[in-house]
Amino acid sequence: MNKRIQLRVALIIVAAGILIVAALAAIIYWKQSTRLINKAPHEQLIEVKSTEVIAERYDAIVTGTDPEGVAAALSAARNGLKVLLVEGSVHGNDRKQLGGLMTIGWLNTLDLNYSPKNPSFLTSLRKPIYLNKGIFQEWYEQIEGSSFDTNTAANVFYRMVAAEPNIDLLMNVQSMTPIMSTESGTPAVVGLNVVKSDGSTATIAAEALIDATQDADIAAAAGAPYTVGREDIGNKNVMMVATLVFKLSGVTQEIWEKIGSHSDAGIDKMSIWGYNAAREYVPSNPDKVKIRGLNIGRQNDGTILLNTMQLFDVDPLDPESVRQGIAIGEHEAPLIADFLIKRFDEFKDLKYAGTASELYIRESRHINGEYRVTLADLMENRDHWDAIAYGSYAVDIQSTSSGGIGTILMNPAQYGVPFRSLVPLEVDGLLVIGRAASFDSVPHGSARVIPLGMATGEAAGAAVKLAKDEQITFRDLSKSEQLVNKLKQNLTKQGMDLKMNSLSVPAYVKHKAYKGLVAAANMNLTSGSYSNDAWDLDGKMNVQRFLNMLRTIRGLHPDKFESNLSFLTASVDNPAQTPLTLNMALYMFARAMGIDTTLDEAKGEMLSQAFTTDATLALVEDQEQLSNGEVFLLIRDIAIEYLGASYE
Structure with a gap:
């Protein structure tokens, strides 16, 4: 039994x-x-209406209706503050919907901050885990996916704002300038002067202002210090390329799947990426435009948006330069579309359908705040005692000249963004959020992404409430561990996830040449790629590669080095096959710096002027064959002592 x-x-x-x-x-x-089928309906845009009567005073004014500004306004309003959300003309374009770059610039594919704790099994059955959550997650769960229909996104933003009775909305102002006071001794923003769309003016007082404009225009007008482009590493005239997104129509489900089946393409129901052969395109003006591989975002009306065009020499702070960039892009877009349709069988049934009305500007001002996020922060996956948001997107350095295709510098697992990075130096009553916040230009390649910017916006909105209640400045708040902890607790209560995951120390951080690696990576002399294992610190350096590095360094600091460095290798028969010795490296550095010395005397000369140190030289294992890492250590010494750089 x-x-x-x-x-x-x-x-x-x-x-x-x-x-x-x-x-x-x-x-x-x-x-x-x-998994590849998108059933979401196409929505008609909801008309965005300004609040009829604008008050004379608000607890907080938020300038800019890009996603970061929307998040800031929502957060402040949900903390009981009376908020004015203001939008003006952006690069000459009058915005008629919320969402800015995403919805008007058509950047409809998200650069997401994934948690390092995402499981690696059954990924097709699981929703990914994202960092920060909060208002970003609330918005994200109402759109289609990794890419989104721009009408859906704009409508969700507007519904969220309209649902908050504490938010007044003022669109299409002709101009806005900060109202300043020096009553407390430090210049402080105390309101905003606006010229409305009808030409009438208004003076609006506020206890605080959150600048969410793409280029930190209000902060700059208020006198907050900043750098431009790559100024912090030597060249303010160098910035990442701009992009004009364009549209193709005629996409059926069958065509979508066909496009995604290309040999080097990746696909989900809303996004396709790949097509590196698109780089074969020959532009009409090679000095001003080219294309890279395709990033394709799907719409709900049978169209797709393509982020592929690279526009060079566009100055985001010069309206005429931006207008010229748009004109060049509008001319080139149908030519690119025609190339894609003829070059790739997957595109043969599609039609060109126009361009966005705004450029995708990746970089302009970088505000100097109470703390500037550094590349070392990302490379070491650092947390901060006052972290109010976390990032994990790869350091994506786009091309800055038509001769290069950009690079993935490295891929952080998770790093903290301090509240101090939102607090500009020299001006009170002001917070700066989004890509123009206080990030060095290289880590900005990761920190510039919109989901992280929305998290900084949410933190800024809550900070206004706390500073108001405590009757202190943002600067004082940024220096109080007790109050910042309270801010973080408040953010957690409203749905943000501010936990730093436990992570192992990356192998490259343990390497003897790590400090040199940080310097070299900041100068774009090396990269670790997505896997962080392409640094090749123990690889052997040759004379030609070192000369190429010197040329790159000179490009960043042209006033510090000789204009022509070819003479440095004139006596070397085959520099690409010749090992770089310690004496040769120091000699080439010295002569490039204008120091008259010889091969035998260069080491002593460089030591005497503190351009290198005994501690660095002690790390060299073979003076007749330097490794890449050992060269990076020499570069670090020069950068600190001669160029005045700092990499901590």
């Missing part, structure tokens, strides 16, 4: 197991068979 019962139980367990496996298989099959 017992054996029969045991057998029956065993059969039941086996049957249950079969059913579970079958159910799981069915779920997986259904997921796979439907």
Whole structure:
């Protein structure tokens, strides 16, 4: 009898197991068979209306309706503050909807901050875990996915704002300038002067202002210090390329899947990426425009948006330069579309359908705040005691000249953005959020992404409430561990996830040449790629590669080095095959710096002027063949002592 019962139980367990496996298989099959299908309807844009009566005073004014500004306004309003959200003309374009770069600039593919704790198994059955959550997650769960329909996104932003009775909205102002006071001794923003769309003016007082404009225009007008482009590493005239997104129509489900089946393409239901062969395109004006591989975002009306065009020499702070950039892009877009349609069979049935009305500007001002996020912060996955948001997107350095294609410098697992990075130096009553916040230009390649910017906006909105309640400045708040902890607690209560995950120390950080690596990476002399293992610190350096590095450094600091460095290798028969010795490296550096010395005397000369140190030289294992890492250490010494750089 017992054996029969045991057998029956065993059969039941086996049957249950079969059913579970079958159910799981069915779920997986259904997921796979439907994972590329987008069933979301196309929405008509909701008309965005300004509040009829604008008050004379608000607790907070938020300038700019890009996603970061919307998040800031929502956060402040939900903390009980009366908020004015203001939008003006952006690069000459009057905005008629919320969402800015995403919805008007058509940047409809998200650069997401994934948690390092995402499971690596059954990924097709799981929703990814994102950092920060909060208002970004609330918005994200109402759109289509990794890419989104711009009408959907704009409508969700507007519905969220309209649902908050504490937010007044003022669109299409002709100009806005900060009202300043020096009553407390330090210049402080105390309101905003605006010229409305009808030409009438208004003077609006506020206890605080959050600048969410793309270029930190209000902060700059208030006198907050900043750098431009790559100024912090030597050249303010160098910035990442701009992009004009364009549209193709005629996309059916069959065509979508066909485009995504290309040999080097990746695909989900809303995004396709790849097509590196698109770089074959020959532009009409090679000095001003080219294209890279394709980033494709799907719309709900049978169209797709393509982020591929690279526009060079666009100065975001010069309206005429921006207008010229748009004109060049509008001329080139149909030519690129025609190339894609003829070059790739997957595109043959598509039609060109126009461009965005705004440029995608990646970089302009970088505000100097109470703390500037550094590349070392990202490379070491640093947390901060006052972290109010976290990032993990790769350091994506786009091209800055038509001769290069950009690079993925490295891929942080998770790093903290301090509240101090939102507090500009020299001006009170002001917070700066989004890509213009206080980030060095290189880590800005990661920190500039919109989801992280929305998290900084949410933190800024809550900070206004706390500073108001405590009757202190943002600067004082940024220096109080007790109050910042309270701010973080408040943010957690409103739905943000501010936990730093436990992470192992990256292998490259343990390397003897790590400090030199940080310097070299800041100068774009090396990269670790997505896997962080391409640094090649122990690889052997040759004379030609070192000369190329010197040329790159000179490009960043042209006033510090000789204009022509070719003479440095004139006596070397085959520099690409010649090992770089310690004496040769120091000689080439010295002569490039204008120091008259010889191969034998260069080491002593460089030591005497503190351009290198005994501690660095002690790390060299073979003076007749320097490694890449050992060269990076020499570069670090020069950068600190001669160029005045800092990499901590």
